[in-house]
Amino acid sequence: MNIQSMLGRLMAVTALLVFAVSCDSSDNNDPELDLIPINSVTVDGYTVSLEATNELEIGANQLFWKIKQGDDTITPQSFTISPIMDMATMSHSTPFDQPETDAIDDSYLSNLAVFIMPSGDMGSWTINFQFTTQSGSDISGEMPINVNSSWKIMNTQDGNGKKYFVTWFEPQRPMSGNNDLTFLVHTRETMMNFPAVSDAEMIVYPYMGMGGGTGHSTPFTPPVATGNGFYEGDINYSMSGLWTTTVELVVENDTLPEMVFEYSVIAK
């Protein structure tokens, strides 16, 4: 075999490789879930597993559920959950939605849950679940979970002691430049009922302290209610570093005590 034909083969192989690699990278256009397992429990031969994008933490979490019988993923007739924190003298729930078929990957059921306290010495979290299979059998169980601390939820209360929880929904990874700024607001009706609040007014003020009593704000659009407890605006971080964002809720013309979120903004 002469050098030329060897080179020719080499080039053909290289071309194929390049083609294969480019094909491989090009079909990643569809959004894909990138999940980590949180916990799973098996009841009556059905394995219920919980996955999430990150370790669970206080603040907003998207929960992804999958039910399997053996190796087969099954679609139940209904699936409901109920998160409960068991504390020494009492127990309480937290703001959450019921799972529905996930929009991106229909093998999952997914829901939003806002954990208001972390697991720890104060108490522990369990999610009670209940589902009806296609054959009509009702199955229920409970799944212990661990909820870490984070800076992403704060609370305040009105003059009557009614609690309001403000969750930092977006940006999850604040980055230098413009970011969507979204909050979630819930109140506590009872220990088991935390409805969304969509009729409050929100006053925010971002600030960066630079030491020696100096500091500055940055351009932002104040969040306004868009329904289901969401408040949407945006924030344009001028630089990376440690920022605070002060949030005040005005409920029925009553300005509640301010909350201060403190967090790092990354450069890129």
Next chain:
Amino acid sequence: MKHLILIIGLLFTGAEALMAQQISVKVADMTTKEPIVQAHIKDGPNSVITVTDVNGMFTVDLSKYSHLTITAVGYAPKNIHLQRGMEVIYLNPEVFRDQTELLVLANEEGEQNVHAYHNRTADQGMDQFLDNIDGVSTTKRGAFGWEPAVRGQSDQRMNLVIDGMQVFKACVDKMDPITSYVETNNLSKLQIDKSGSGVAQNGTGVSTVNLVTQKAESAPTSFNFSTSYRAPDQYRTVSLSGNTSDASGRNAVRFSGSYKKADDFRAGNDRTIQNTQYEKLNLNVNYRHTFPSQHSLEAGYIMDKAYDIGYPALLMDATKALADIGQIRFNFAPSNNDFQFNTAQVYANGVRHWMDDYGRDVANRQVMRGMYMPMYGTTTTYGAKLNGAATLFDHQFDWFMDAYMSDAFGDMLMESLDPSIQDMLIYNLDEVKTNNASLGFRHRIQLSDNVLMKIEESIRYKTLRTDSESHASFFQGLYGEAPGTRAKFLLSGSGSVLWMMNNNWSLSGSLVYSERMGNHMELFGHYIYNYTDGFFYDGNPWLKTERSINTDINATWETTGHSLSFTLFHKQYFNYIDGVLGTDSGSNDFRFKQYANVGDAVITGGEFRSFNDLGMMITLENRLSYLYAHNQTLDEPLPLMPPLKGNTTLHFHRGRNMFMADLEWAAEQNRIAEISSIEDQTGAYGIFNLTFERRWMDGDLTSIVSLNNILDHYYHTHTSIGNIPEAGRNLMISLSYQF
């Protein structure tokens, strides 16, 4: 008899050989192809060998003179390597030489006495050199890197190029004007087009300064070594340059290098100005190959390194500033074709700039207290230029094509002295890309025997964008719209008329229309600190085109030994780009502005220069410039405008001695910007300098002693940021040896 025959034979062959070395060449006008009479054929700068006859012909001995300089009144000088078979040498008309297109020869003056900017380059840096030209001023931030301004317009409102190459500053605080990359021992000439009428070539219609570097020449090997010492700032410099070529003269190499170092300087009244030290190394290599066809190829490279540069006016100092500037240029041999090329040039350059305030007392300062803020900036630029001439329907014109692309980055890290505070980082510029392509035409029209007209026009396509998503998002957040790529077609044009009234008087006028898009900082800069007003500036990608119309008139009177030149100009700006108060940051320490089209502005003024040969080898030079600049929308003066200023120089030449007395002065400046900036008034000053120069060893060795600011006056110029004073009395000794 046999011997006689041999001797005759020898003589004959010798004579034949001698005859064969004589070469007759014609010198002609590049445009009209008409012969040029009385052109000077020189061997070296001052020694005229012969002049051309009525047919434009001259004859020289090729064995004695292979490299020649040809000069003629009204034409650009030309260096040429003579060869057998050469028939015609074309010179380019320099019709508007005496007008606002000022040509300053750094080395030799020639006969064009209006251009007489005396040769003080041996002991003068580029900064001082520029500062003494009428219509030019410099914005100062310390002892180093003065930023030139033509008629009060600097940075983005003027075009500063090296051999026509675009080089972008890497420092967002303008610490690094590109004038610092060409040392005076590497400067061949300075082309200053104050009105911007050279639209075809500059592509923009804005005031242009072109630093033309020295090129390798087909000449015998020569070296120049010079060294200077100045007290009390301990400024010391060593520079070396050399040129050599092979026997054929086809290959020539020129090298120059210089090293400078200065300690803190002392202002008047013995006040030491802390933190004004610097250190700088500059190297330059140029190679030229001449083909038998008379085409030639040049390759040039400049490397500049500056270290530990103190900027007393600023919050920080430059620790390191590096520039690499390379070019390859092809010069086409003159031809008679209807479509011809003159030069083709490709170039690349990179500038890197590091600055920090680790050496400053950050805990006790007023601005940005309690934190260090090291900054880094870089720009990379690639470009290509092509120009030539063409004849179409009996109309002859010059054409110019120019394209470049540049990438800019700049960031600032903030490290608090308080360990509980996280580091902060700002991107001032991130992947900001400038692309520019232009096409220009120049037409020269002879209206009558003594009236010449020049029309130039240029069309330019320029785009600016950032490829960084997060950087783009700042502007989206600020203005509510994604910036994408900002692109504009920009037009500029000029018309100039020169009327040679008689042998002594000439009148000229020009009208220039210019469109400017805004540069990478005005569109895509983020939180760029402006030392003149204390605001942080944000760019605005949606800026409208800034337009200007410049009118210029000049009257020049010249006789042998005397010349006067008087110029008046008026420039009207529309959609003037400037900073306006931005969003409130809720803090007095951080105040923000955003670039915007603020309305109209006007700059008007004039320059005067005279040169008088008083006889007895005494010459007198006077230069004067004045500006009136007004922001018409705010009804206040534009900031950083020099007052009425000038200088008067008296030279005495006595054999090998030259004595020079110089008065530099400026009136007070009371026209200050208080809304758009925070200027204060500046008093008048006048300083005296004396220089004594003597040549030794048949002129091979030159010694220069200069005593500057003899009265030790304590003063600052209006364009000195932070009112940093100028040097007090200082003594400089220079030696220069050539062989």
